[in-house]
Amino acid sequence: MGRYRPPRQRGSRYITPEGEQTLREELHQLWKVERPQVTSAVHEAAKNGDRSENGDYIYGKRRLREIDSRVRFLRKRLDELEVVDRIPADTGKVRFGAWVTLEDEDGQEQRWRIVGPDEFDVKSGKLSMDSPLARGLLGKGLDDEVVLHSPAGEKHYWVTGIHYDGV
Incomplete structure (x- = not known):
């Protein structure tokens, strides 16, 4: 196991519509485009024999873990975010957005x-x-x-x- 890291403090749960769209696009890119490509590369690398010295296999597995971790984070985060798509009533004060x-x-x-x-x-x-x-x-x-x-x-x-x- 790695060294202990205390949990990060949660950020605010507000986001603009543009920010939400960017996160959804990143999630789609990782899950639907990048992950299948890396999975295919790992599958091909596994066919080459000794996996302990196969750089493509080792790197591919590491990249899959990174992608899966980010996908889990994005899914949880998108579920808890609140999209602020309205202009506040008092536009003379500084508010979110x-x-x-x-x-x-x-x-x-x-x-x-x-x-x-x-x-x-x-x-x-x-x-x-x-x-x-x-x-x-x-x-x-x-x-x-x-x-x-x-x-x-x-x-x-x-x-x-x-x-x-x-x-």
């Missing part, structure tokens, strides 16, 4: 979308609602100040724009 424009102390602007933990991508401007910055933003309105405490010290941001897709 909002695009938020922030201005820092130097006048630099950043634009973030508040999304679920299963779909965050910092490079494309998607921020997990469980992150410290997003938690500080939730519930704020235009021109509100957000203080982010980090190891480098406090950082101050001001909300300069709030936009929801479809509005």
Whole structure:
């Protein structure tokens, strides 16, 4: 057995419709496309004889375990997720799914979308609602100040724009 790892803290269960679609596409790709290909490769490698020194067989079995593990995770996660496909009644406040424009102390602007933990991508401007910055933003309105405490010290941001897709 491997070393003990304590259970990970569960992320929030909210997700955007786009995020849910991405997870469903990944599940389909793994289960219907990739797994049958790897299974076939393992079957062919098993025919070659000594499996203990057969790299294709060893790698294929390892890849099957990885695929099965990810498929189990995705199925469980998709069952418990709640898709947020409505715009909140008060669009003047930062809520889940909002695009938020922030201005820092130097006048630099950043634009973030508040999304679920299963779909965050910092490079494309998607921020997990469980992150410290997003938690500080939730519930704020235009021109509100957000203080982010980090190891480098406090950082101050001001909300300069709030936009929801479809509005």
